[in-house]
Amino acid sequence: xxxxxxxxxxxxxxPLLASQIKNKISIIMNNLTPEDIKSPESRERFLETLxxxxxxxxxxxxxCLSVNFGDPNEYVIFDAGSGIREMGTAISREKPRxxxxxxxxxxxxxxxxxxxxxxxxxxxxSVTLNFYSPKQDLEGYLNGQMTFPYFPVQxxxxxxxxxxxxxxxxxxxxxxxYVFYKKMNHPGDSYSYYIDDGKHRFVYATxxxxxxxxxxxxxxxxxxxxxxxxxxxDSQYTLGEFTEKYNWGHSAxxxxxxxxxxxxxxxxxLFHHDPNYDDRKLFNNLQAAKWxxxxxxxxxxxxxxxxxGEEIIL
Numbered sequence: 205x206x207x208x209x210x211x212x213x214x215x216x217x218x219p220l221l222a223s224q225i226k227n228k229i230s231i232i233m234n235n236l237t238p239e240d241i242k243s244p245e246s247r248e249r250f251l252e253t254l255x256x257x258x259x260x261x262x263x264x265x266x267x268c269l270s271v272n273f274g275d276p277n278e279y280v281i282f283d284a285g286s287g288i289r290e291m292g293t294a295i296s297r298e299k300p301r302x303x304x305x306x307x308x309x310x311x312x313x314x315x316x317x318x319x320x321x322x323x324x325x326x327x328x329x330s331v332t333l334n335f336y337s338p339k340q341d342l343e344g345y346l347n348g349q350m351t352f353p354y355f356p357v358q359x360x361x362x363x364x365x366x367x368x369x370x371x372x373x374x375x376x377x378x379x380x381x382y383v384f385y386k387k388m389n390h391p392g393d394s395y396s397y398y399i400d401d402g403k404h405r406f407v408y409a410t411x412x413x414x415x416x417x418x419x420x421x422x423x424x425x426x427x428x429x430x431x432x433x434x435x436x437x438d439s440q441y442t443l444g445e446f447t448e449k450y451n452w453g454h455s456a457x458x459x460x461x462x463x464x465x466x467x468x469x470x471x472x473x474l475f476h477h478d479p480n481y482d483d484r485k486l487f488n489n490l491q492a493a494k495w496x497x498x499x500x501x502x503x504x505x506x507x508x509x510x511x512x513g514e515e516i517i518l
Contacts, residue, residue: 205404205518206272207434211265211287212510214411214440214454214476215315219264224482228258257483263512265290266315267410267476269436271399273381278304280377282397282408284320287512292324303330306377309337310410311394312345321350321357331364336371338385338395343368386428388412390453398428404518407435407469410476414455419466429467433518436510437463439474442489457493465502475510 240250266285279302325331347359374384381401388394396409439457446456457474464472477486490509
């Protein structure tokens with residue numbers, strides 16, 4: 205199971221500003237010494253010492269990630285934020301190009317479907333797009349965002365073969381690969397998904413305001429979360445912001461750490477980053493999350509930060 209991040213921000217795209225790039229360059233130059241630029245080897249050693257928030261960027265696109273099970277012809281996609289455009293651009297360079305996409309929506313707020321009109325494979329008549337949601341009017345929701353005066357092109361212009369599936373139970377997506385869903389706490393509802401391929405279990409839990417009910421060891425919760433190999437989880441806020449934004453539908457990274465520890469999850473990825481957070485702030489949050497985990501009884505969870513272009517292989 206190969207999971208790749210194409211968009212990791214929440215609420216609205218947050219591209220890296222020229223002033224932010226200039227600030228990164230300025231900090232790097234201030235740390236340079238004559239010894240660091242003497243040779244290609246010394247320059248490489250210097251770059252390796254830089255903190256990750258300086259050396260790269262988390263990314264600014266809204267949620268989209270893909271899952272591949274080894275067949276280059278098929279992809280599973282979770283959400284169609286602006287990151288799906290990046291995926292479509294990358295896919296267009298593959299040979300042969302994939303022909304089948306299974307696209308699952310957590311919900312239909314703009315940041316989770318605004319990239320769909322720009323997904324290149326959707327305009328290829330040789331491609332099949334299967335859309336999935338527990339919401340009944342899936343086709344209507346997707347068509348609705350591409351109608352006049354909101355968008356100049358309608359979904360009918362997409363040449364790909366399109367099918368719409370209303371989820372009412374778990375589904376067997378491939379042989380022995382099952383997808384489950386669970387309603388979470390978010391305005392207008394949002395759904396988490398988990399994939400079980402018989403070897404590993406991956407949970408996608410964006411736009412979820414964690415509450416006491418999510419920590420209770422019920423059969424339903426245990427089936428969904430217990431001992432998952434990987435969870436990509438909403439962690440948009442600090443705890444202080446979370447208390448100020450009660451019922452906004454998002455969680456604090458410290459609550460996400462509590463949650464992963466409670467359920468014995470092996471690897472937790474902080475996701476749905478606040479558009480106001482720059483790279484430095486996000487990596488500081490990651491470090492704070494790791495420090496907090498050290499104070500808990502269950503310390504077996506690995507914590508990382510969702511970054512565009514990153515891959516995780518289970």
